[in-house]
Amino acid sequence: GQSLEQPSEVTAVEGAIVQINCTYQTSGFYGLSWYQQHDGGAPTFLSYNALDGLEETGRFSSFLSRSDSYGYLLLQELQMKDSASYFCAVSRGGGGNKLTFGTGTQLKVEL
Amino acid sequence: DAGVTQSPTHLIKTRGQQVTLRCSPKSGHDTVSWYQQALGQGPQFIFQYYEEEERQRGNFPDRFSGHQFPNYSSELNVNALLLGDSALYLCASSYSTGDYEQYFGPGTRLTVT
Numbered sequence: 376g377q378s379l380e381q382p383s384e385v386t387a388v389e390g391a392i393v394q395i396n397c398t399y400q401t402s403g404f405y406g407l408s409w410y411q412q413h414d415g416g417a418p419t420f421l422s423y424n425a426l427d428g429l430e431e432t433g434r435f436s437s438f439l440s441r442s443d444s445y446g447y448l449l450l451q452e453l454q455m456k457d458s459a460s461y462f463c464a465v466s467r468g469g470g471g472n473k474l475t476f477g478t479g480t481q482l483k484v485e486l
Numbered sequence: 487d488a489g490v491t492q493s494p495t496h497l498i499k500t501r502g503q504q505v506t507l508r509c510s511p512k513s514g515h516d517t518v519s520w521y522q523q524a525l526g527q528g529p530q531f532i533f534q535y536y537e538e539e540e541r542q543r544g545n546f547p548d549r550f551s552g553h554q555f556p557n558y559s560s561e562l563n564v565n566a567l568l569l570g571d572s573a574l575y576l577c578a579s580s581y582s583t584g585d586y587e588q589y590f591g592p593g594t595r596l597t598v599t
Contacts, residue, residue: 476528
């Protein structure tokens with residue numbers, strides 16, 4: 376089977392940097408994605424890592440270590456609008472591939 | 487360019503009834519996936535449709551069925567509704583070759599009483 380673990384809640388202040396970790400156990404791992412979901416909203420794609428290392432997209436970066444079955448999402452220069460739930464999701468290959476989501480991390484950004 | 491749309495937005499049904507939810511994918515996408523999201527949980531994969539066929543299925547009973555039409559839109563049907571089926575049902579579309587990046591619709595909030 377597959378399992379993903381994330382912290383349930385993280386709190387940080389505006390302007391700070393926060394890291395959300397994700398560890399996974401899966402067969403046939405292909406890549407790790409990150410999605411953001413505001414309360415009452417749809418999940419939106421943030422980032423994807425298929426290879427080890429860091430991927431940077433503006434204020435957001437994502438890291439993957441395949442050997443450690445571990446990844447993280449790094450959010451810099453936090454803004455109030457970043458308060459949301461963040462999900463890591465494992466994919467097992469292109470074509471006919473499903474996403475298995477973690478339980479999510481609720482990020483609260485405070486003044 | 488319209489994103490993923492779903493209808494209806496909200497739905498209230500009685501235990502034992504049947505429900506049909508609808509999804510139109512983002513323009514250019516050919517693959518549609520359905521997810522169930524319970525409160526405080528991550529989305530759980532139900533199934534995925536490509537070329538009008540179910541390509542993959544998650545751990546959901548046969549009461550959950552679907553369909554994809556030639557224009558790539560899709561329906562999710564749930565029969566014999568249970569209280570535990572109350573959830574947000576999300577539709578996501580993608581290209582068949584890039585399934586890791588899925589575009590989600592706003593969801594249908596189903597309440598079973």
